[in-house]
Amino acid sequence: DGGITQSPKYLFRKEGQNVTLSCEQNLNHDAMYWYRQDPGQGLRLIYYSQIVNDFQKGDIAEGYSVSREKKESFPLTVTSAQKNPTAFYLCASRNTGGNYGYTFGSGTRLTVV
Amino acid sequence: RKEVEQDPGPFNVPEGATVAFNCTYSNSASQSFFWYRQDCRKEPKLLMSVYSSGNEDGRFTAQLNRASQYISLLIRDSKLSDSATYLCVGGNDYKLSFGAGTTVTVRA
Numbered sequence: 001d002g003g004i005t006q007s008p009k010y011l012f013r014k015e016g017q018n019v020t021l022s023c024e025q026n027l028n029h030d031a032m033y034w035y036r037q038d039p040g041q042g043l044r045l046i047y048y049s050q051i052v053n054d055f056q057k058g059d060i061a062e063g064y065s066v067s068r069e070k071k072e073s074f075p076l077t078v079t080s081a082q083k084n085p086t087a088f089y090l091c092a093s094r095n096t097g098g099n100y101g102y103t104f105g106s107g108t109r110l111t112v113v
Numbered sequence: 114r115k116e117v118e119q120d121p122g123p124f125n126v127p128e129g130a131t132v133a134f135n136c137t138y139s140n141s142a143s144q145s146f147f148w149y150r151q152d153c154r155k156e157p158k159l160l161m162s163v164y165s166s167g168n169e170d171g172r173f174t175a176q177l178n179r180a181s182q183y184i185s186l187l188i189r190d191s192k193l194s195d196s197a198t199y200l201c202v203g204g205n206d207y208k209l210s211f212g213a214g215t216t217v218t219v220r221a
Contacts (some may be wrong), residue, residue: 031207042200042213043157050207090156096206101147104156 002027006091006105012113021076021108023091032074033092049074086112114139119201119212126191126219133187134215136201148186149200157200191219
């Protein structure tokens with residue numbers, strides 16, 4: 001079955017560490033997205049990519065970095081510059097060129113310890 | 114101003130009741146609209162797209178009012194399993210914006 005896979009499900013980060021969250025999709029979707037969700041709040045866009053080797057900053061890109069070397073993969077690195085990284089991170093993909101919604105992965109819960 | 118705004122609720126309704134809620138969007142150029150459902154500590158899942166003429170999917174009805182820039186969701190004959198947070202989504206081809214969600218609790 002086609003889908004979008006995020007790993008790990010839970011991640012613990014020490015102060016000053018960089019960590020990378022994985023996102024892989026086999027839906028052949030062109031566009032991929034990273035969102036952050038804090039308790040009781042909506043989704044905020046971190047980065048998005050419409051095609052391979054290209055990506056744009058979202059509303060809260062500071063302290064994060066991404067790459068899009070393959071159509072299927074869009075990993076997110078949470079750097080030590082992100083001062084409040086504890087959150088639920090959601091990766092999504094979507095076909096463009098029409099009225100298509102997002103398909104989400106099951107998310108990664110990141111906690112700073 | 115946020116691009117998409119929703120009444121956070123909560124809406125507490127008995128089983129079998131009808132519940133409806135709206136969301137407003139600020140970007141008049143938005144072309145695509147959706148309702149997503151999110152259960153506690155889970156990822157959002159697409160409930161339905163919203164079309165200009167309005168559309169129905171079983172007990173769920175979505176409407177779009179472009180003049181007033183809002184979309185609505187109506188749930189008929191509420192079930193316990195409808196308890197969730199409903200996210201309003203609007204945008205264009207390359208980027209969608211999410212509302213913070215409306216919480217619905219259906220009680221027995």
